[in-house]
Amino acid sequence: MSTEPAAAEDPGAAAAEEAESPGAEEAAPDAEATTDTGESKDEGESTELSEAEAEIAAQRELRERIEQRKASKQGPIEAGTKLSGTAADLLAAVRAVESGEKPVASAFQEPEPARRPAPARAPEPVRPQQPAADRAPAQETVEAVRAVLAEGGAPPALAEPTAAALGDGADGQLRADPWQLLRVPGVRPEQADGFARALLGAQCGPDDERRGRAITVWLLEQAAVAGHAALDVATLIAALGQRAVPDPDAAVQGALAEGDALVFQDALEGTEVPGPRTDVEATRGEAGGEDGAVGEDAEPERPVRVLIGLERYALAEESLADGLARLINSLPKETDDTRELESPDWEAAATQASGSAAELIRAVAGHGLVLHSGGEEARAEPAALVSAAAALGLRVCAAAHSADGRRRLARATGADDTAVTVAGLLAGDEGPGRDAEGALALDLLVVLDAPQLDVETAAMLVESLPDGARLVLSGDPGVLWSAGPGRVFADLLSARCCPQVVSRTPDPGPVGELTSGIGIGELNQVEAPGKEVVLVPVRDPAEAIHRTVQLVADSVPRAIGVPAEHTQVITPGHGGAAGTRALNAALKERLNPGPGRFGGFDPDDRVAHAPAPGRTTLGRVVRADAEGLHLECEGGSVVVPKERVEREVRHGWALTAHQAAGRRWPAVVVVLPGDAAQALSRPWVYTAFSRAERHLSVVQGVEQALPRAVAERLWKDRTTRLQTLLRPQVPTTTA
Numbered sequence: 001m002s003t004e005p006a007a008a009e010d011p012g013a014a015a016a017e018e019a020e021s022p023g024a025e026e027a028a029p030d031a032e033a034t035t036d037t038g039e040s041k042d043e044g045e046s047t048e049l050s051e052a053e054a055e056i057a058a059q060r061e062l063r064e065r066i067e068q069r070k071a072s073k074q075g076p077i078e079a080g081t082k083l084s085g086t087a088a089d090l091l092a093a094v095r096a097v098e099s100g101e102k103p104v105a106s107a108f109q110e111p112e113p114a115r116r117p118a119p120a121r122a123p124e125p126v127r128p129q130q131p132a133a134d135r136a137p138a139q140e141t142v143e144a145v146r147a148v149l150a151e152g153g154a155p156p157a158l159a160e161p162t163a164a165a166l167g168d169g170a171d172g173q174l175r176a177d178p179w180q181l182l183r184v185p186g187v188r189p190e191q192a193d194g195f196a197r198a199l200l201g202a203q204c205g206p207d208d209e210r211r212g213r214a215i216t217v218w219l220l221e222q223a224a225v226a227g228h229a230a231l232d233v234a235t236l237i238a239a240l241g242q243r244a245v246p247d248p249d250a251a252v253q254g255a256l257a258e259g260d261a262l263v264f265q266d267a268l269e270g271t272e273v274p275g276p277r278t279d280v281e282a283t284r285g286e287a288g289g290e291d292g293a294v295g296e297d298a299e300p301e302r303p304v305r306v307l308i309g310l311e312r313y314a315l316a317e318e319s320l321a322d323g324l325a326r327l328i329n330s331l332p333k334e335t336d337d338t339r340e341l342e343s344p345d346w347e348a349a350a351t352q353a354s355g356s357a358a359e360l361i362r363a364v365a366g367h368g369l370v371l372h373s374g375g376e377e378a379r380a381e382p383a384a385l386v387s388a389a390a391a392l393g394l395r396v397c398a399a400a401h402s403a404d405g406r407r408r409l410a411r412a413t414g415a416d417d418t419a420v421t422v423a424g425l426l427a428g429d430e431g432p433g434r435d436a437e438g439a440l441a442l443d444l445l446v447v448l449d450a451p452q453l454d455v456e457t458a459a460m461l462v463e464s465l466p467d468g469a470r471l472v473l474s475g476d477p478g479v480l481w482s483a484g485p486g487r488v489f490a491d492l493l494s495a496r497c498c499p500q501v502v503s504r505t506p507d508p509g510p511v512g513e514l515t516s517g518i519g520i521g522e523l524n525q526v527e528a529p530g531k532e533v534v535l536v537p538v539r540d541p542a543e544a545i546h547r548t549v550q551l552v553a554d555s556v557p558r559a560i561g562v563p564a565e566h567t568q569v570i571t572p573g574h575g576g577a578a579g580t581r582a583l584n585a586a587l588k589e590r591l592n593p594g595p596g597r598f599g600g601f602d603p604d605d606r607v608a609h610a611p612a613p614g615r616t617t618l619g620r621v622v623r624a625d626a627e628g629l630h631l632e633c634e635g636g637s638v639v640v641p642k643e644r645v646e647r648e649v650r651h652g653w654a655l656t657a658h659q660a661a662g663r664r665w666p667a668v669v670v671v672l673p674g675d676a677a678q679a680l681s682r683p684w685v686y687t688a689f690s691r692a693e694r695h696l697s698v699v700q701g702v703e704q705a706l707p708r709a710v711a712e713r714l715w716k717d718r719t720t721r722l723q724t725l726l727r728p729q730v731p732t733t734t735a
Helices: 049-071 085-099 139-151 158-167 170-176 178-183 191-204 209-225 231-241 248-257 279-283 312-327 345-353 355-365 377-391 403-413 422-427 455-465 488-495 510-521 541-560 580-591 642-648 674-679 684-688 707-710 722-726
Strands: 262-267 304-309 369-373 397-399 420-421 444-447 470-475 498-500 533-537 567-569 606-612 616-624 628-633 635-641 649-651 665-672 692-700
Touching: 085 304, 139 170, 139 377, 139 470, 158 170, 158 178, 158 642, 170 178, 178 209, 191 209, 209 231, 209 248, 209 304, 209 628, 231 248, 231 567, 262 312, 279 541, 304 312, 304 567, 345 355, 345 377, 355 369, 355 377, 355 470, 355 498, 369 377, 369 488, 369 642, 377 397, 377 403, 377 444, 377 470, 397 403, 397 422, 397 533, 403 420, 403 616, 420 616, 422 455, 470 488, 470 498, 488 649, 488 722, 510 533, 510 684, 510 692, 541 567, 541 580, 567 692, 606 642, 616 635, 628 642, 642 649, 665 684, 684 692, 684 707
Parallel strands: 369 470, 369 498, 397 420, 397 444, 444 470, 533 692, 567 665, 665 692
Antiparallel strands: 262 304, 606 616, 606 649, 616 628, 628 635
């Protein structure tokens, strides 16, 4: 690794700084409505009107199911009052687990871990949330909401997102329950409290049941932004206490009663079930039973964890588990006694390949679900599988996370018609289309960048596959997990429920050698005779901005031959003195100066368009007119109305690592200012560094915090239920 000497500080670059806390990447890449404590989202593509109508119908059906669940109870349940039946048992279990007592036995009946037949495809597919823009609230609804917001002192700009979030009658909902404002992305509890005080006056108080329910749901939504599909009940109770909710248990109870959240119990993995206790233990009162006696028929106490989650993500995980079990159990498996494949054609295709590609083809021949892991160079192996399957006459399709990934995949397979994006495949804009039953007309689906799949997107993909189809999930396990909730690829690797093919193909060159070391926790010095890897030490954020602009605009084009438009800057967060905002301001001033008459943008500005959290596409500004800001994003034209430009569009010369995941550029400049040290982790560094194809510059002022992060800071764990849901349905394999 070569080291480039630091240049003198540029006073002009310091003017681009913003006095913001650095933190990690933002929870969502859409404008200022989100905090800088999460990580920005993965990309998506704009949907058609028909898909928006489908989303509205899905939301309506969800509300109907909640109402039906309420009506099925013995009598009306007022929020905050006691529940009955199973719900009461589950809530009693919540309190029992918190206090260390034995859970209610009737609430926790663990199913027998027997393998069952593959379930049928769910009749109602789980659909990812669509952008608020696609739901297009009626103008009269927006105006009515704007009037209520004005009464409560809330910004008028919240009218459209509030109307989209709450739907028809949003103004009445706000008057009846001002804390419903928390359902709008970006609104925080203290802001909703102020709005409620303005509307309710003396009737407003911290012990209001409506406030407790709303903050419970808000905390679960924030957990989803951080990647959790559910929250441990103790964590949720503690968080409610920190938000000044006087009775957290009643708040959770109210959310469950209203159908806003669900409660689950899962047996703790790796724990043994205690056997019957001795008579001596019984006489000491350590065993169950009213008289302290324990018989042989007494049920042993099973350790469990109690989770609270939103129905949306619970349905997605359950649907995903059922769909994966259907794929796993739908094809005959290889046994220890025979290695015969279901078709001699597969064996012929495997003999024409070599190494890990041949292993992958053989695994796919006899299994409905196969996992493949490896770096960038290993993408050639699923590409070889796609080519082999197409040659066998199978209907095959390969989906990548981004448009850039799709282009690279098309080059590897040599067939543009088989390469699609995940979003385009689900929207019906790309791929083979669907059959009469609504399933994708495919025999084999290969999904690259699999770590980027959240539970909702993965569920929709799996549900869309017909019976008997095969699914291959391929990706680099070292990169950041999905921006949405869940860790689908990591959960499946841990579950060992299907064959796993680990590529033996390393990434070449100094950049590949560097990232390979990072993947195992080592930040090594690498030989870079052609300046493939350059370390640029800096003293402060102002110098980091100056050196970054110099590298992008001058040094990399001159020394490496990569123009500025093919060089990408990556930094840990949007905020901070050297976050994406400050860097983009400095880069625009140097690369495309202009007055920014339309929301700070000019023609030919590089932009990142995020119509909703987790759906980011990259492009450039074409023009601006009365319709809005006209963009060209990854081959498609997009018009962003003027009122949504601030929320949805950022400059794109500098991105966060989550925004960059699934993409690669000829040259990458990673900026690590000193105030970003706490945001670094091994997956973040691995993801950012591995985005470079030919050249990587690291502008860093974190000093020894960088090797410590690579060596010690692994993934922040996420709470999911996928492994628990899969365990009773599929056998565990050591393949």
